[in-house]
Amino acid sequence: MNEPVAAPAEAAAEPTFDALPLSADVRRAIDVMGYKNPTPVQLAVFEPAAEGRSLVVQARTGTGKTAAFGLPIVDRLVRSSVKAVQALVLCPTRELALQVSREVEQIGQFRGTKIVAIYGGTSMSRQVEALEAGAQIVVGTPGRVLDHLRQRTLDPSQIRILVLDEADEMLSMGFARELNAILETLPKNRQGMFFSATIATELQRIAHTHLKETELITLSSDQVGALEVAHYVYVTQAGDKIGQLIRILEVEDPESAIIFCNTRDETQRLAEALKNRGFDADWLNGDLPQNDRERVMSATREGRLRFLVCTDVAARGIDISHLTHVINYDFPETAEQYVHRTGRTGRAGRTGTAIALVGPKDIGNLYILRLTYKIRPIEKQLPSAGEVKTRAEMDLLQLFVDAFTNRVVHPDDLSLARRLLTHADAERIVAGLLRDHLGARGGDVAGEAAEARRSRNPPPQPAEPPPRVEARREPERPRREDSRRRAPEAARAPAPAGREQGAREAARVPTPTRRSTRDEGRQRAPVTSYTSWEPPEEADDEKPILADAEDATSPLPRYTVEGEERAASPARPEGMERAAQAARASTGEGTEPSGFVQLFVNVGKREGVNPGDLQKLLTDKGLVEAEAGRIRVRDRMSFISVKKEAFERAVAALTGQVMGGRTVVAELARGRG
Numbered sequence: 001m002n003e004p005v006a007a008p009a010e011a012a013a014e015p016t017f018d019a020l021p022l023s024a025d026v027r028r029a030i031d032v033m034g035y036k037n038p039t040p041v042q043l044a045v046f047e048p049a050a051e052g053r054s055l056v057v058q059a060r061t062g063t064g065k066t067a068a069f070g071l072p073i074v075d076r077l078v079r080s081s082v083k084a085v086q087a088l089v090l091c092p093t094r095e096l097a098l099q100v101s102r103e104v105e106q107i108g109q110f111r112g113t114k115i116v117a118i119y120g121g122t123s124m125s126r127q128v129e130a131l132e133a134g135a136q137i138v139v140g141t142p143g144r145v146l147d148h149l150r151q152r153t154l155d156p157s158q159i160r161i162l163v164l165d166e167a168d169e170m171l172s173m174g175f176a177r178e179l180n181a182i183l184e185t186l187p188k189n190r191q192g193m194f195f196s197a198t199i200a201t202e203l204q205r206i207a208h209t210h211l212k213e214t215e216l217i218t219l220s221s222d223q224v225g226a227l228e229v230a231h232y233v234y235v236t237q238a239g240d241k242i243g244q245l246i247r248i249l250e251v252e253d254p255e256s257a258i259i260f261c262n263t264r265d266e267t268q269r270l271a272e273a274l275k276n277r278g279f280d281a282d283w284l285n286g287d288l289p290q291n292d293r294e295r296v297m298s299a300t301r302e303g304r305l306r307f308l309v310c311t312d313v314a315a316r317g318i319d320i321s322h323l324t325h326v327i328n329y330d331f332p333e334t335a336e337q338y339v340h341r342t343g344r345t346g347r348a349g350r351t352g353t354a355i356a357l358v359g360p361k362d363i364g365n366l367y368i369l370r371l372t373y374k375i376r377p378i379e380k381q382l383p384s385a386g387e388v389k390t391r392a393e394m395d396l397l398q399l400f401v402d403a404f405t406n407r408v409v410h411p412d413d414l415s416l417a418r419r420l421l422t423h424a425d426a427e428r429i430v431a432g433l434l435r436d437h438l439g440a441r442g443g444d445v446a447g448e449a450a451e452a453r454r455s456r457n458p459p460p461q462p463a464e465p466p467p468r469v470e471a472r473r474e475p476e477r478p479r480r481e482d483s484r485r486r487a488p489e490a491a492r493a494p495a496p497a498g499r500e501q502g503a504r505e506a507a508r509v510p511t512p513t514r515r516s517t518r519d520e521g522r523q524r525a526p527v528t529s530y531t532s533w534e535p536p537e538e539a540d541d542e543k544p545i546l547a548d549a550e551d552a553t554s555p556l557p558r559y560t561v562e563g564e565e566r567a568a569s570p571a572r573p574e575g576m577e578r579a580a581q582a583a584r585a586s587t588g589e590g591t592e593p594s595g596f597v598q599l600f601v602n603v604g605k606r607e608g609v610n611p612g613d614l615q616k617l618l619t620d621k622g623l624v625e626a627e628a629g630r631i632r633v634r635d636r637m638s639f640i641s642v643k644k645e646a647f648e649r650a651v652a653a654l655t656g657q658v659m660g661g662r663t664v665v666a667e668l669a670r671g672r673g
Contacts, residue, residue: 020046025110026075033106039064042071044217045193050076054192054211058199059219060343065195066103069163073137074108077161077191083134085154087161090142090182092169094119094290095297100165101139113137118154120144121290128153142170142178143663149185150665156185167196167203169340173313176202183210197343198336229326229342229352231377233366236357242273244382245329245357249279249307251383251391252355253453257325259309260341262333270329271309278454281307284314312337320344328356331365335372338365395450396438596629597647600669601638603659609633613659614640621653639669 014037017030038046041059048055049072059065069089078086089104091097101117108115116130118140124147131138131154138145138154148154162183164170170179183206192211196203199216207214236244245259261267264285271283282296282305299305300320312332323345332338338356346352356377358366370376383391420426603609611631618628618640628650629641642650647668654666 015043019043020071022071023075023111026071026107029107029109029111030071032109035067039068041065041217041219042068044219045069046072048215048217049073049191049193052077052191054207054214055217056194056196056199056203056207056211056214057217057219058196059217060197062344063219065165066100067107069165069193069195070100070104070107073161073163074104074111074113078113078136080112080136082136082158084158085131085135085138085156086158087137087163088145088156088159088182088186089137089139089163089165090145090170090179091139091165092141092173092175094121094141094293096166097139097141098294104137104139108137115139118144118148120147121293124148124151124153142175142182146178146182147663149182157187159186160190162186162190162192164192164194164196167194168198168200171200171202172336176206179206180210197340229346229354231342231354231356231375232380233356233358233377234380234382236359237382238359241329241357241359242270245270245327246274246277247383247388248355248357249274250450251387252325252353253391254325254327254353255306256303256320256323257307257327258315258320258323258341258344259307259327259329260315260332261309261311262330264311266330267309267311267314271307274307274309278451279307280305280454281309284308284310286311286313288314312341315341315344324351324353326352326354328354331356331358331362333365335365335369338369338375339373392450395453398453595643596641597644598669599640599642599647599650599654599666601640601654601664601666602636603664604634604636604638606636607659609638609659611638614638614654617657618642618650618653621649623649623653640666 017027017035017038020038020043022030041057041063045055045057045068049069057065057068059068073087089097089100091100097117097119101115105113105115114130114133114135115137116127116135116139118127118131118138120141120143124144127144127148131148140148145154149156164179192207192214194203194207194211234244234248259270259281261270264287267283267285271281274281282299284293284296288296296305296308300308303322309329326342326345328338328341332341342352342354345354354377356362356366366377420429423429601614611633614631614633615628619625623642623646627643627646630639631641632639640650651666654664657664
């Protein structure tokens with residue numbers, strides 16, 4: 001990796017988009033989107049990205065990173081004449097993938113660039129249709145992208161630009177092996193742009209392994225953002241922690257906040273408690289179905305939800321511009337988590353506040369935070385009875401303000417009010433008038449005033465346009481692999497003559513890479529069972545599916561079944577294959593009775609799998625007991641003997657199921673190496 005390149009210094013006058021050599025169509029789109037001035041990251045990235053250079057960019061979320069890579073991709077790097085996927089953008093969560101796809105789609109709205117978002121929890125067939133219709137930019141989550149690559153519904157041969165958005169978030173979520181597996185399927189001569197709030201060692205290793213001559217551009221990180229936020233800690237007491245948080249919310253009165261919990265169960269319990277007290281709150285974690293996730297996120301972004309209670313994983317990639325507070329109900333276990341959480345507020349020049357509830361067991365983590373990032377939160381005590389009383393009085397005052405601010409007042413009444421306020425007994429007179437007024441209304445006026453404050457939502461935010469999915473509507477028919485993979489003639493056209501023009505075109509349109517023998521072999525027709533497989537509708541692709549693999553960086557090996565060559569699944573990398581061969585060698589497995597073959601399954605005792613579970617999956621899909629022989633469950637894998645004629649049905653019965661949090665992949669067990 002080359003030496004870091006400093007971001008361009010701010011000019012005396014804030015630059016406009018005239019500083020970027022954008023085409024007329026893209027500049028028109030920028031004007032329609034309402035963008036006036038490019039951000040520092042957009043200015044720093046455009047030129048080297050447009051020239052085809054690989055970049056590692058350190059910049060915090062909310063600094064305009066999507067447009068930073070979207071502008072050069074749409075304007076220079078993707079060719080409208082090539083109806084194939086040319087750019088792949090990987091995001092840590094579905095919400096961020098949708099957000100990025102919407103913005104890139106707006107940037108390319110006048111160029112006819114086709115963008116598709118692919119992520120788990122939704123129909124795979126609709127995504128396949130959009131890919132076959134000529135999508136040129138794919139924005140997706142690692143799990144679902146890997147699914148499409150495995151099923152050969154996403155052809156990687158024309159991909160020349162790879163973007164990792166929130167790269168450190170994906171690595172912290174455990175997606176390192178998925179990223180390596182995806183990178184191995186892409187052409188070697190490609191451009192990469194890795195965007196990250198922090199540059200961890202693992203990210204540097206991936207960049208060094210998979211990119212050539214990368215440049216490091218350093219701007220602001222989440223650490224810098226966290227330092228610009230006001231930090232406070234409340235020392236909690238043993239007992240009712242939820243009640244103590246509610247007292248803090250009553251006095252602090254945040255306009256909008258994300259409240260972080262360390263466990264999924266706690267998010268739901270806390271959100272329900274807040275709603276029972278009249279606060280407009282909802283919860284978000286990995287257990288929530290996709291439709292409900294999108295509903296909650298939409299309400300949060302549009303200002304219709306005041307408090308979002310979530311876990312770290314559920315909040316990955318969330319970018320809420322109007323967020324005023326981040327509240328750590330559970331103090332994070334690491335200093336890095338604290339920085340990522342609190343860096344979500346105080347963006348785009350706004351003020352931000354971070355509040356943490358700290359108990360005796362959290363003192364050590366708070367001390368490490370101070371040492372590591374020099375963040376020294378101000379310690380506050382839980383609100384006293386006097387502070388709670390002051391809040392109740394302010395609620396009543398706001399009730400009067402809301403009732404009388406826009407009311408037309410007679411001049412004589414204003415004159416009388418001024419005289420009243422100068423009288424020696426003004427306070428006693430006003431107090432009597434208030435009691436007469438409040439008493440006449442009846443009921444719990446103070447409670448009504450507090451309820452009105454609790455249910456108050458943030459100012460409404462502009463709604464985002466719904467994602468557009470390009471899909472063919474003609475009847476189903478068998479797909480022809482050759483036609484989908486055939487590169488258009490325009491992609492192989494030579495660059496125009498002339499040194500200056502040729503250099504410019506070379507920067508704008510990278511020359512397609514000739515596929516190697518290994519890449520060509522990998523594009524063979526998939527097995528029937530993989531083609532027909534659909535993942536479960538509510539499968540959570542934000543969980544790594546290669547979590548137990550030892551190494552996913554090796555090329556995908558190939559094997560032969562009854563004379564036909566097939567590719568091994570990325571879910572079974574070389575490290576696991578070596579373990580599988582060792583397991584067979586130690587137990588004498590691998591020699592099956594005549595007419596039987598042995599299936600390898602990538603789940604085992606670690607996922608809580610037993611032979612009965614696998615047998616049930618087979619029988620539920622119509623396999624009779626005579627068609628399945630011995631089932632042997634090992635620590636990280638299992639082996640099943642099935643009749644040769646039942647091989648495809650057994651693969652179809654097992655592949656795509658979720659067992660112990662892992663997506664099951666079944667394939668022919670290879671012989672001993």
